[in-house]
Amino acid sequence: MLLSLKNKIFGYNNSKYENILDDPKSKIGQFLSNFITSLVVLFAFIFVFESIGTNEVTYKFELFVFDAFISIVFAGEYFYRLFNAKEKISFIANPIRVIDLFSFVPFFFGLLSVGDILKLLRLLRVLRVLRLVKKIPLTAGFIKALKDYIDEYKAVYILFFVILFIGSSFVYYFEKDVIGTKFTSIPITLWWGLVTMTTVGFGDMVPLTNLGRVFGSFLVFLGPLVLALASAVTIMVFMETSRNHEMTHKHHARSKHCHRCKSKNPKDANYCMICGEELNDQL
Template identity: 30%
Template structure:
């Protein structure tokens, strides 16, 4: 029985495994839609009743799925404390906790239902390519983060130098200036903090130009690594065939 269940739950190459995967995916998507509808204001009592009923149904199915995965796992504790095991548990735990404590205090736990979306990556074949791409680009990403951190510090120190005398309450220190540096380097520019001196404006222009490059670098790295990962995957498939 355990071997048969394992082939259905963990092997999505068989017909029964694919059917199981598709049913779970559809149920996850429907539960997310129901959760979104539930947040609409002024929904009727009857709609809320059916949404709660559907929520209970989803939790029952996901609970059974979780218990089956624990049962068929070769090392149950390893699965329970793995990333996927924790996500699976967080997808159902708030529902059971709701009746044991004050409901209002547990409303925040309802947000954890969004973790069901993360369960989709279990069934996505593209996960392998992303994992391979992450390995290929790991060193470049680490270097990029280090360089970005240096730029954030330089930008914070620079704008503090130019604007501290003119706006001492806004740019009170390099730490206070870090918020401006982050939103400027990422080209978000909320407008809540901005320079008013000539030197500060010129410095901001330079930082914005650098920021455009900083924003585009990760996209280029990821796109290139995914392309290489796809090539490697195709070669692996050709070798296997």
Template identity: 30%
Template sequence: MTRYTPSATMAAGTSDHTILMRKRTTVIPTITRARNPASEMRSMESPVTVCVLPLYGPFNRNGFSFRVPTRGCVPHESPGFILLRRRMRIFKLNAQSMANMEAPSLKERVYDVLEPGYDQASVGAFFQRFFDVFITLVILVSIAIMVLSSVKTLDAQFGMAFDIIFFFTTIVFSIEYPLRVWSCTADPRYASPVRGRLAWMLTPFALIDLIVVLPFYLELFIGINLTGLVVLRVFRIFKLIRYSDSINMIIRVVKAQRDMLITAYLVLFIALISASTLMFQIERPGQPEVFTSIPATMWWGIVTLTTVGYGDMVPMTAAGKVLGGCITLLGIGIFALPAGILASGFTQELQRRMPVKNRTPGDAEEEVFLCPHCKTEIRGRDLWKKR
């Protein structure tokens, strides 16, 4: 079951909701009926082909934000989304709404460029695409330099070139990080100048950005040259997650299926402990130097459940061999559980990303949307309007 929380906040002193446009969001079709009839919005009579979607920040790729007046709560027909599309139910943006359009500041423009993803129709799409491609190439080059420099012959021949390229990539990351810290307050989630920036600096991606440049400056200014700090350079590869839709989709699937995955791995852990304890009790009398303890026997349990079988710990007794065979067969079935759960999650995610015209009511029956104001749950089956 997928839960969506649209980016809508209530304006102070008014009944308006600020609905912000988002960079990458699947268009959600309108709902056939509202639970609160008083919250219905009037529809326009003339067909228009425009799509307004929520954004994390107060501006979109074209540099504008909309304050859309509503009657009380965000209408359940659109759970925070305003959809303007030909031959579909559309909502009126009156003169007051258009008057609230604001040009973005320099900070907002910088934040918009630094954040991955771009809108082909926006004015700054070229700069956004250029930065995404450029920073991805810098990450790949820095990783390649780190790997190649570990080869002694290559390091002896091209060591100076490796150092220059590595210095250049570090400077790029060193410029990127302060810009992100400065511009992160453009995101409403981190609007506070101090607390907002501190909250952003504790996010996973911000910590990765800091770890990427930290070893270089510790070695340069303090003289610390520890092996552990050099190993931290491998974190540069994790910066690619920010610019990869596929990896982000994997993360979303894992988060959505985390309860089922935890259950599956709990079953695996129970099987591991049980098998290791039984094998330790069976094989310890005959091989005390091999099966020295239950933790040591857990290594045998891991390689047996995963059907790897390195052969460094082998049961010799008949009972141990029978137990080992049963554990091997059991491991095949247990490890199939997480694979099936992830496959189901990928299927649901692909259906959610499917274009609206290709989707059917059955694809959305298990989806649940959450109204950001009244916290009312709207079932996916209510999102589809029969024509």
């Protein structure tokens, strides 16, 4: 039984999918894929549990064992996918696979590190949660659509930065000589300007001069307008992604799939264009 399972996983051969984990029709592949996803969710709960009280010290061994187990599973999945990938360089450079890599590398490097480096590597474990993004069907299409709208995003954020920099600079020069002022430098004033333009408003810093308040008011009004432009671009990205996703599904629905070689054929085809298998009503 174990030998048969091994052959199904490591001897997987399908023209449509590179490995069994990506095959939606494979019960074993979907079980393993869902198991790995459940480990990510479980890690999120453990990561929070670890930060409560003295849990990190009290359950140090148990937490280490779980971290080691999850890292080994993620590493095994990564190298399994790499081994089966047809284009290995493209696989390694893929942003999704970079996320996969960071889900286990910090643990193994952490075994050889101490001090602040170890703390940083332990913190990087939180990147494992990004693996859940792969479960969102529209992720790949959304990333592609973002690239198509990169010029629009550049224009919006350049405009945001220009307003932020000019407004904050004026506020700094009007406020810097006021006794007890908190606007002690342009970087600190930029922080205040960013908080103001994004409508967060912590209230830790407020202009005291009339001119400072005037320019602060400009940031209050202009900030939401620029952010609205960014939101509008993002909505267009989502709409295009959703439209492309829907068109893809409609195309697949209109295609006949050959049960023998798994290839797609026109809906009016009677025989597979690849292997010649009779299609009948195979959808």
